[in-house]
Amino acid sequence: MIEKIHKFYLMRIGPRLSSVALEWIGALGLLVLLPACEVFTPVDQTLPASSVVGVRRGRHFERVITHFHSSYSFDACDGHGTVTHPDGTITPNLKCEEDLETALCLNQIDSLFLSDHVPHMAEVPLEQLLFTSRSEEQIHSPKGEGVAKLMTCKNGHKAFFAPGLEGRLLALGMERHVGADYRSRRDLYSDDAPSSVGPLQKIAEAVVVIPHTESKSLELIQRSNADALEIYNLHANFDPNIRRNYLHVAPFSHLFSFLDYLMDPYHDLNPDYLFLDFMQFFPVYFDRWDHAIASGHPMTGLGGTDAHQNTFSQHTTDGERLDSYRRLSRFMAHFVLVENSQTEPYAHYRATKDSLRQGLVYLVVEGLGTPVDFDFYAIRHRADPRSPPVEMGQSVRQLDEPILAFDLPKVYEQSPGVARYGQPKIKVDLVFVDRQGQESVVDSVTREAHHSYAPFQKLVYPKPTPGAYRIQVWMTPRHLRGVVRKGELTEKPYLWMISNPIYVTE
Ligand SMILES: [Zn+2]
Numbered sequence: 001m002i003e004k005i006h007k008f009y010l011m012r013i014g015p016r017l018s019s020v021a022l023e024w025i026g027a028l029g030l031l032v033l034l035p036a037c038e039v040f041t042p043v044d045q046t047l048p049a050s051s052v053v054g055v056r057r058g059r060h061f062e063r064v065i066t067h068f069h070s071s072y073s074f075d076a077c078d079g080h081g082t083v084t085h086p087d088g089t090i091t092p093n094l095k096c097e098e099d100l101e102t103a104l105c106l107n108q109i110d111s112l113f114l115s116d117h118v119p120h121m122a123e124v125p126l127e128q129l130l131f132t133s134r135s136e137e138q139i140h141s142p143k144g145e146g147v148a149k150l151m152t153c154k155n156g157h158k159a160f161f162a163p164g165l166e167g168r169l170l171a172l173g174m175e176r177h178v179g180a181d182y183r184s185r186r187d188l189y190s191d192d193a194p195s196s197v198g199p200l201q202k203i204a205e206a207v208v209v210i211p212h213t214e215s216k217s218l219e220l221i222q223r224s225n226a227d228a229l230e231i232y233n234l235h236a237n238f239d240p241n242i243r244r245n246y247l248h249v250a251p252f253s254h255l256f257s258f259l260d261y262l263m264d265p266y267h268d269l270n271p272d273y274l275f276l277d278f279m280q281f282f283p284v285y286f287d288r289w290d291h292a293i294a295s296g297h298p299m300t301g302l303g304g305t306d307a308h309q310n311t312f313s314q315h316t317t318d319g320e321r322l323d324s325y326r327r328l329s330r331f332m333a334h335f336v337l338v339e340n341s342q343t344e345p346y347a348h349y350r351a352t353k354d355s356l357r358q359g360l361v362y363l364v365v366e367g368l369g370t371p372v373d374f375d376f377y378a379i380r381h382r383a384d385p386r387s388p389p390v391e392m393g394q395s396v397r398q399l400d401e402p403i404l405a406f407d408l409p410k411v412y413e414q415s416p417g418v419a420r421y422g423q424p425k426i427k428v429d430l431v432f433v434d435r436q437g438q439e440s441v442v443d444s445v446t447r448e449a450h451h452s453y454a455p456f457q458k459l460v461y462p463k464p465t466p467g468a469y470r471i472q473v474w475m476t477p478r479h480l481r482g483v484v485r486k487g488e489l490t491e492k493p494y495l496w497m498i499s500n501p502i503y504v505t506e
């Protein structure tokens, strides 16, 4: 299904869009010839190191992306991600690989969990999916297998990247294939039955995720023993078929904004902010997530970047293709809390996977700005004062009289727009999911826009009743008004951060 959609894109939308774009360019040729009022002013296209976000109770934040296609997906890099040689061997397209590495380095992504389609990832040995045979770059399991790559960038940043799969499920951080050859892997990798989940978790030691939740039944989600599900998917957000059939919104309404950025006759649009035109979180994802966790199965909520470099190959004013790996890995990521004590590379890699499974994860639309100073936890009022606070993904008993707390975030001072326009207005919602899977906002705190850093602010919620609690932070990004030329887009609220739940039990 997913493969079909991608083929549809490659074969139908891509060329059609190009010809529509050409007609527009012809019709507006005069406009293009007019002298531009203002030259495109580049803003910082990179992201700060995740260390600016700080540490929390023995854990530090890592910037992690969990759904991303490398050259080993049949449809990545305009369908030319790999070269098949006459002897049947497959090698990656070096330009595609370089684009991916550039994205990781410039955006200082700490861990990239690849999710490649069965063709061609299942056809090659797992070590080949690491893009390196240099032992100093490979992370080895205790059995001596190369399981991930630790890359050192020219700017000094170090990034892990790990092989993985997208069939009907995502298997992130696979440490080995399940099955000796392509034929024996293909069926298991392409299925989403509960019988596929176990081998991917136990043999491949992967984090198993239900992707494209919009098209999955609640029954399948509840029966599956997956570790996580997607609560956003970029591809679903703009694919006309998915929009019409599963999200029930106008299929093509957003395509005009893509054309704006492709044409940009005055060279004054910043395509890194295109997401403001179309990004939308759809209720169907939260409905599935709420019902899944209400049935007693904690699942981590993740966001799917689903980048392929295969949709808009046309270049924009900044000289990059509209759907570049760099642009898409700048707009959204997870901030994952990882144990400080795991410093040996393989232990660190395993600790990151454990945190994804356990739900120590915030989904962040970082294109709006890098959040700092935030913290979601619960303390037990009636317990021993030395007992540690309760983290996301963990449970606390109602009997212990927990108090839920969230320290409000600020935008990192050096994120675009903040030095000039100050901090934006944010609204924090504490969302409660009851045991029937119904959600409601039980508390909110608003922080008005402020030129300098606003005083410390906190949401405090005593005596929560049993159920799941998560934080959603809305931002009205007026600090971006000097960056985003479509000023009206900076006047409306966007979801900036979504935490994973803390569970209160009886
Ligand atoms: Zn694909």
Ligand SMILES: [Zn+2]
Pocket (backbone or CB within 6 Å): 067, 068, 069, 115, 166, 306
């Ligand atoms: Zn995908």
